[in-house]
Amino acid sequence: MATVQEAEGKKKARASRFEAEIIEIIDEAPDVKTFRLSCPQDWTFLPGQFVMIWFRDVFGNDKRAYSISSSPHTTAQGFFDLTIKLYGKFTHHLWTLDVGDIIETRGPFGRFTLNIDSSAPVVGIAGGVGVTPIFSMMRYLIEQKSERKMVLFYSNRQPEEIVFFKELIYYEKLLPNFHVVNTLTRLKPERHWRWPGLRGRFSKEVYAEYLPKYLDGILDIPEFYICGTVPMIESTIIALQELGYPEEAIKFEKFW
Ligand SMILES: Cc1cc2nc3c(=O)[nH]c(=O)nc-3n(C[C@H](O)[C@H](O)[C@H](O)COP(=O)(O)OP(=O)(O)OC[C@H]3O[C@@H](n4cnc5c(N)ncnc54)[C@H](O)[C@@H]3O)c2cc1C
Structure with a gap:
């Protein structure tokens, strides 16, 4: 395409x-x-x-x-x-x-736009409906049949609130270069056993575990696209910088 x-x-x-x-x-x-x-x-x-x-x-x-x-x-x-x-x-x-x-x-x-000329991995980090611009980027790359690695860290409160859930699972099954890491922050204890994803907010430790796992062997610095609330964006930037990712690699969009 x-x-x-x-x-x-x-x-x-x-x-x-x-x-x-x-x-x-x-x-x-x-x-x-x-x-x-x-x-x-x-x-x-x-x-x-x-x-x-x-x-x-x-x-x-x-x-x-x-x-x-x-x-x-x-x-x-x-x-x-x-x-x-x-x-x-x-x-x-x-x-x-x-x-x-x-x-x-x-x-x-807006300048929160995908760098379409790059071949670097794309890492989206979204809270709730903040997934919208990141999903546009990933849909674009998927429709382009891009081989760029894509990882979406997606945080929601309850399972019902995960927007585009079926489409994300479908892409993950279909595409070797697409991965989604879901977390839920307010999952009721009686539902824990049925939820295969993570629980609680994303942290430096989560990024440290999943980024090397999904971006293994790739030398390019990933491009980070973060979208959500101001506190979520601020804490994510601190975590990524503590992991050694440079400020220039991080773009963000504040919804509220
Ligand atoms: C660049 C940009 C892109 C956006 N894209 C989207 C999008 O794709 N989808 C989308 O649903 N919204 C998006 N928003 C938010 C949107 O612009 C509105 O703020 C939102 O829809 C609420 O408008 P409202 O008139 O219904 O609420 P208001 O009557 O304005 O709400 C009152 C207050 O609640 C806060 N607020 C609104 N929504 C939330 C929320 N979910 N969580 C916490 N606080 C909130 C607002 O800051 C405001 O102070 C985006 C915002 C920006 C700046």
């Missing part, structure tokens, strides 16, 4: 404003939905970027940012995905919408 630029022909990831129609709404997890939105023919984005949305009739100039969870390849089919967790005023309004409704959208924006 061609790269973003080749596949998209003359399309450029330049910000523009457009009216996106909701084509489909997909239930991903309790309180998490994917909104599949239409986009103009000449529009695309880089894996990891986000769009801004407005509901001017309801909230005036107030706006929210949402990372794109699909790969840029989908824009050739006229759509892109936002995967959103129900939380406050904007998301409650989004939950009242239906297929055919229109959302004022502007984008793409």
